[in-house]
Amino acid sequence: MKTLFAVIVLLAAGLTGCQTNPVSGRSQLVLVSEEQAQASSAQAYAQTVNEAQQKGKLSTDAALNARVKRITDRLIVQAGTMYPPSRSWKWSVAVIDEPTLNAWCMPGGKMAIYTGIITKLKLTDDEIAQVMGHEISHALLGHGRERMSRAMATQGGLQIGSILAGRDLTVLAPVADIALTLPNSRESESEADRYGIELAARAGYDPHAAISLWEKMSQASGNGPPQFLSTHPAPTNRIQALNALVPKMMPIYEKARN
Numbered sequence: 001m002k003t004l005f006a007v008i009v010l011l012a013a014g015l016t017g018c019q020t021n022p023v024s025g026r027s028q029l030v031l032v033s034e035e036q037a038q039a040s041s042a043q044a045y046a047q048t049v050n051e052a053q054q055k056g057k058l059s060t061d062a063a064l065n066a067r068v069k070r071i072t073d074r075l076i077v078q079a080g081t082m083y084p085p086s087r088s089w090k091w092s093v094a095v096i097d098e099p100t101l102n103a104w105c106m107p108g109g110k111m112a113i114y115t116g117i118i119t120k121l122k123l124t125d126d127e128i129a130q131v132m133g134h135e136i137s138h139a140l141l142g143h144g145r146e147r148m149s150r151a152m153a154t155q156g157g158l159q160i161g162s163i164l165a166g167r168d169l170t171v172l173a174p175v176a177d178i179a180l181t182l183p184n185s186r187e188s189e190s191e192a193d194r195y196g197i198e199l200a201a202r203a204g205y206d207p208h209a210a211i212s213l214w215e216k217m218s219q220a221s222g223n224g225p226p227q228f229l230s231t232h233p234a235p236t237n238r239i240q241a242l243n244a245l246v247p248k249m250m251p252i253y254e255k256a257r258n
Contacts, residue, residue: 021142023083023195030142031149038089038108041144045092045110052096059095059115068095068113071129071205075136076109078202082195083140093132101220105135107144121216126200126209133203134196141195143188190233190241197245204256207249210242 019030052058059065072093080087091109099116113132117123123131138144197210218235233241 023140026191030145032145034085034107034145037145037148040148041106041108041110042090045094045106045112048112049094052094057097059097061095061115064115064118065095067125068093068128068132071125071203072111072132072136074203074205075129075133075199078199079109079136079140081202082199086140101217103131103135105132105139107139107142109136109139111135121213121220123213123216124209126206127213127216129200129203129205130196130210130213133200133205134192137192137195137199138188140199141188141191143192146188186233190238193233193238193242194245197242197249198252201249201253202256204253207246207253211239211246214239214242 018027020027049058072091076086076091086109089109091111093111093113095115096112097115099120100114101117101120103111103113103117105111111132113128113135117131118128121127193210197207200209201207214235218239221235
């Protein structure tokens with residue numbers, strides 16, 4: 001009886017947890033509320049920034065910090081147009097002095113970019129806008145909540161499977177991650193590419209920079225791992241998809257520039 005009840009609860013959660021994202025129009029599994037996602041993100045962000053500060057890893061380069069803030073401020077304004085609820089988010093951006101080629105944006109607008117991606121790739125303002133536009137789009141598209149929800153559903157399914165099988169199946173979590181999480185993560189990455197290039201164009205940043213950015217990333221990463229085992233689309237596939245978007249984005253960019 002307990003097992004049957006657990007199965008019913010999990011199925012009900014899957015059915016009632018599906019929501020249509022207001023930006024993309026795609027149906028998503030959402031078991032975590034926006035408030036929960038933002039609260040956990042704010043806590044994680046504060047911890048990350050505090051740790052970076054204690055280690056002397058927060059950038060003290062005033063010009064670089066001002067540059068990043070100027071770019072992200074323009075993107076945030078357009079994010080409010082694309083997804084009006086984001087106008088009330090407590091946006092914040094940290095520049096972390098580490099060599100990693102990375103940046104991120106948590107639910108609620110908590111952002112960071114690492115100096116490595118800027119300095120190693122010698123990014124232009126347009127290219128930084130593509131990086132941060134992509135990361136901000138993850139937040140606007142609810143990908144953080146979706147990722148949390150999928151993790152919850154996967155873990156719940158493994159726990160129920162353990163009851164049915166009479167043994168612990170939670171050791172299969174890495175397998176479940178590859179089977180379930182990664183394909184959707186690639187979908188999320190492609191989705192963030194699509195809306196990130198538009199967000200940057202709306203803010204007056206050249207869409208062609210998305211191509212040059214990923215050409216630089218491809219050269220720096222050596223094309224990365226095989227696509228089927230990566231949370232990111234293969235660089236060649238990514239560049240091809242972005243190239244197809246550039247002509248559609250140019251009128252938006254030109255209007256913003258004028």
